[in-house]
Amino acid sequence: MRSACARGARSTLDLTVLPDVLSVCRLPGGAAAPHWLDGEVFASVTRTPEETSVVCRAEVVPPGVRVETGWRALRVAGPLDFALTGVLLSLLGPLAAAGVSVFALSTFDTDVLLVREAALDAALGALADAGHRVVRADAR
Numbered sequence: 001m002r003s004a005c006a007r008g009a010r011s012t013l014d015l016t017v018l019p020d021v022l023s024v025c026r027l028p029g030g031a032a033a034p035h036w037l038d039g040e041v042f043a044s045v046t047r048t049p050e051e052t053s054v055v056c057r058a059e060v061v062p063p064g065v066r067v068e069t070g071w072r073a074l075r076v077a078g079p080l081d082f083a084l085t086g087v088l089l090s091l092l093g094p095l096a097a098a099g100v101s102v103f104a105l106s107t108f109d110t111d112v113l114l115v116r117e118a119a120l121d122a123a124l125g126a127l128a129d130a131g132h133r134v135v136r137a138d139a140r
Contacts, residue, residue, distance in 0.1 A: 013090065014077035015127065017136045018042060020057045021117060023069040024103060027052040036060050042073070044105050044112075055105065055114065071103065071114040074123070074134070078110030087111060091127065098126035 020042065027034065031052040033045045037060070044055040058069045076087065088104060091113060095102055100123045103114040115123040124134050 011090075011131060013087070013132045015074045015091075015113075015132060015134045016077065017120070017124070017134065018073040018075055018112075019137055020073075021059075021069070022055055022071040022073055022114060023058040023061050023067045024071060024114070025054040025056070025061055025068075026066040027054060036062055055103075070117045072117050072120050074113045074115065074127075076111045076113075079108075090130070091132070094126040094130035094132075095123055098122050100126060 022042075029050045029052060030047055034054065037043045037045070037054070037056055040056055040060060042055075042057070044053075046053045055071075061067050061069070074091075076091070088111060091111075092102060092104070095113070095115070100115055100119045105112040105114070113123075124136075127134055
């Protein structure tokens with residue numbers, strides 16, 4: 001993830017609310033990417049010796065998987081330069097102040113924040129109040 005130093009981040013970030021309701025799944029440590037991710041446009045797999053975490057659309061998760069569902073994704077417009085600092089801080093600070101829990105992901109080009117669907121409006125308000133621009137690409 002990008003550094004959480006306050007220097008170097010753009011003061012205003014552009015974010016897009018992705019359209020799908022997402023789930024965060026827990027699989028055994030070292031598990032391979034599950035077959036049910038085949039064809040998914042947005043998914044993340046993170047492996048450690050202790051667990052494998054999967055983020056994907058809620059409707060593709062099969063029964064019997066340990067899951068936390070009801071997440072929405074806010075994608076930062078990228079690509080972001082690896083030298084930028086403070087990107088996550090500029091987003092997480094206002095969300096923490098608003099009491100919004102976050103699950104953060106990073107890719108090569110950008111950062112993605114997952115917030116609970118029930119807290120989406122509060123998150124969008126906090127980010128707008130902090131000077132960020134949010135585009136709703138979702139149909140909700």
